[in-house]
Structures are given as C-alpha cells and as structure tokens.
Amino acid sequence: MTSKVFHHPVQIYYEDTDHSGVVYHPNFLKYFERAREHVIDANVLAKLWQEHGLGFAVYKANMTFQDGVEFAEVCDIRTTYALDGKYKTLWRQEVWRPNAQKPAVIGDIEMVCLDNQKQLKPIPDAILASLSLTP
Amino acid sequence: MTSKVFHHPVQIYYEDTDHSGVVYHPNFLKYFERAREHVIDANVLAKLWQEHGLGFAVYKANMTFQDGVEFAEVCDIRTTYALDGKYKTLWRQEVWRPNAQKPAVIGDIEMVCLDNQKQLKPIPDAILASLSLTP
Amino acid sequence: MTSKVFHHPVQIYYEDTDHSGVVYHPNFLKYFERAREHVIDANVLAKLWQEHGLGFAVYKANMTFQDGVEFAEVCDIRTTYALDGKYKTLWRQEVWRPNAQKPAVIGDIEMVCLDNQKQLKPIPDAILASLSLTP
C-alpha cells in the first residue's frame, strides 16, 4: 500500500546551481532526503540515532533527469512511500518545477535501517509509527 | 543607517553536518546567502543577472564560530544591513540555535556588484529599491 | 565495446562526511563526475561549453550503496564506459575503499549531450575523440 503524496517546497539558491546554469545533479538527492526528513520527522531520526545507534540509509537510488532546474525557482518535491517486507521502504520522489507538465527529476529510492556497526536491522517501530505503516 | 532585523529559518539536515557531529563550518556561509536572497528577493537577483549581466558578490567575509549546531535543529538566521558608499553593502548575519543566549556563528559580510567581466559596478537601483536603501 | 578501467583517487575530507560518521550518499555522484572529467579531460568539456554551448549531462543514474566510506580514506574510483548509439554513453563507475573485497558504491550512469537550449545532440566528435570511441 502506497502512502498519500507529501509535498515539500525547495527554493533554488546559488549553492544549488553549477556553471552550466542549472541545478547540479547530485543536489536532487539532497532535496529528496530533506523531503523524507519532513515526512518522517527529523527529530524521530535524531533520537533513533542518539538513543539506539540506528540510522536510516539509502541502499539504492535510481534517478532520471528529465529537465534542468534554474536559480530562484521554488520546486515541489513530491514523495510517496511503501513498506516492502521488514527491512525495506520504497520511496518514489519527484522534483516539479513551477507550472511543469512533468517532473524534472524522478527518483526511486530504497531505504534500509543500519546500526552503528553498519548491520542491517528491521525498520524500527518508531519509523513505522512516524510513517503510519503496518508491518 | 542599519536596516531592521530580518529572520530566516534554516533546518539542519544530514547534508549540513560532518562526521564530528555538527554543521560543517563553510555551510554557514550558505545559510547567510540564502537569508540575503530572501531579504533582496532571489527573483530580483535572477533578473539582474539575466538582463544586465550583474551579480551581487561577496568581497569580504569575517566569520566567528562560537558554538556547534546539530542535526534536526531549526536555526534562526538574523540579518541586518547598511549601505557603505556607492559600491558596498555591509551585512551583519548571525546563526541562532533554538533557545540560545548568544549566536552560534557571527558573520560580517561585504557585498559588491560585479558585471560579467568581473568589473566593480555601483550597487544597482533594483537592489537599492529591494533593500529600501537611499544612496 | 567497453573501455579499459580508469582509476581516479579520491581522499575523504570533513566536507564529504555527515553526522552518521560516513560519506553523505549524494557525494558519490560528485566523485563519479570528477572521475569522468579526468577520463574525458575537463579542458575539452570547458571548451565545448564555451565555444559550442554544448554540455555533457547525466540522464540516468542507478546507484547501489553497499558499504560506508570513512574520513581520511583514499578511495579508488574505477570507471569504464561504452558508446550506445549516437546519443548516449554508458558509464559503470565504482567506489573502492582501501583493501576492499567489493565496491562500496556502484553506479550505472547514462550521459547525453545537450545544447544550451537543453536540446539533445549527438555526442560531439571532440568527446568521442577524447574517449577514443568510434561511432
């Protein structure tokens, strides 16, 4: 079961662009992470790390770059997610420019949980609860 | 004459921190620029660049780092500015952590205008107007 | 026909890591780009952009993150590539930690050429020559 669509705005600053005039492509992975942190709640993530040594890590990221994004634009990051077994969450995330007919960037992201020894762990209840997911 | 204080919130994401556990120090210059772009209006800057080949550039930056800033915090970037002659604007910018008694970071920034040949130009009227400054 | 393996060293600095103690995942896309610029020659790219308004852009990137990379490590970025028709080059790029048995990160990257109106163009001869590719 896939979640509803979450919206997160990202304004494009100097830091985001490169000398070709558009956003430097690795930065879209940053916007996706920012958006996920608003979906999950960064404080839940911070607590999980400090108290349980558990982190939420990207395992796979498949990105398609369909359009350039320019300085001063405010983009809409659209996020849905689903649980896939005990260990994986799947995220579809898109970057939409203002008034666009299709996403500028599409990402399919697999997230897993790792402890501070980098061992795979089941998605913790705190994250499932924050995401309203039922295992 | 110094402007009123402008406030701009910045949330600290994974991308902002380093392995010492706090925000990586060059990133504070990014937050200061983001805050300035909200004071001036990024669209005014974009237009100035596209139509007149004029950019607003940092000439000097004096930074003092007084406290570490941590993941998931939402900081308040406080900005004031003043005009200094025809060519320079002076910006005092500070990073305030939640509930802090003093700024975590203080920056004194001198901004100038350069054309696309990197030649110094008087601060353009579009920026003076955006900043409500009288030359 | 796939190229030989190119090696490019990347040292991990503070700027590369995040508060979880390892390299922040979007940065691996940066290392891949740095490695490609050494394979192609950044000056060829710079000239192509300045004189012909042509850029070499990432169209797709499929990334798998298998291991964390730590501060102060010097990694080996291993790159091979092949031409796929007139419009596409395919790049397999890997991040190898010192003494590792498998890559920490694997990327499959599709690169295309765009003009400054963001229109798709055949891979220019200057790049084919730099890559010793025969169309």
Added chain:
Amino acid sequence: MTSKVFHHPVQIYYEDTDHSGVVYHPNFLKYFERAREHVIDANVLAKLWQEHGLGFAVYKANMTFQDGVEFAEVCDIRTTYALDGKYKTLWRQEVWRPNAQKPAVIGDIEMVCLDNQKQLKPIPDAILASLSLTP
C-alpha cells in the same frame, strides 16, 4: 615563527561552480580545510578524534575574495601557519589561479582544539608534532 609555504593543488569541477560561472564562495573554505589536512595529515586527525574525542575546529575565518575562479582550472592552495599560545594556531591560506599575479582568495584562519563536549583544549602534542611546532 611562521612555517614554510605548503602547496596543495585543487582542480575545479562542476560541483565547485555556481550559475554565475565561477566557484561558489563558501567552497574556498573547503579547499583551505583540505590543504590543512594534508599539512597535518588526515590520519593524525582521524586518530585524535577516534581515540581522544578531540577535534581541530575553525574559530575564526577572515576571507577576502579578489578574483573569480573558473571551471577546469587547477589552483594552488598556499598555506603557512604559526602557533599563538597554547590554544590557537593561525593559518594564512591563499588560492592562486594558474599564472596569477595575486591570490584570488585570501583567508586568515584561527584553529582551536575542542573535545567532544565542545570544550576548548590545548593544542595536542600529536598536532604540534605533525606541524613541527614547539610550544
């Protein structure tokens, strides 16, 4: 007593530039840190952090930006340093473009040592030794 001049090369990649066509100004602080890590030895820093919880932190940075730096250039980062009492080291760092008559960027950086509670500590012997400094 000021150290001899250390040289560290930095190549400018896409990631370094912004849409104005030159290096984004906060990135110069990154290059200065990279250069310092080669002067001190990043492995000494990594060990100090892992075994003693001690970090080497920027307390002040005074930057002057005199010239823009462009894509594909290989700059020379020139570094000298001196000890100032038990708690501070002072670093003069400059960015030189190829064939330049003057530095593009000048930085005066004060570095201190902090423990993992962010308390000021005397510069540790491991760093003094690495820098060939006598207290």
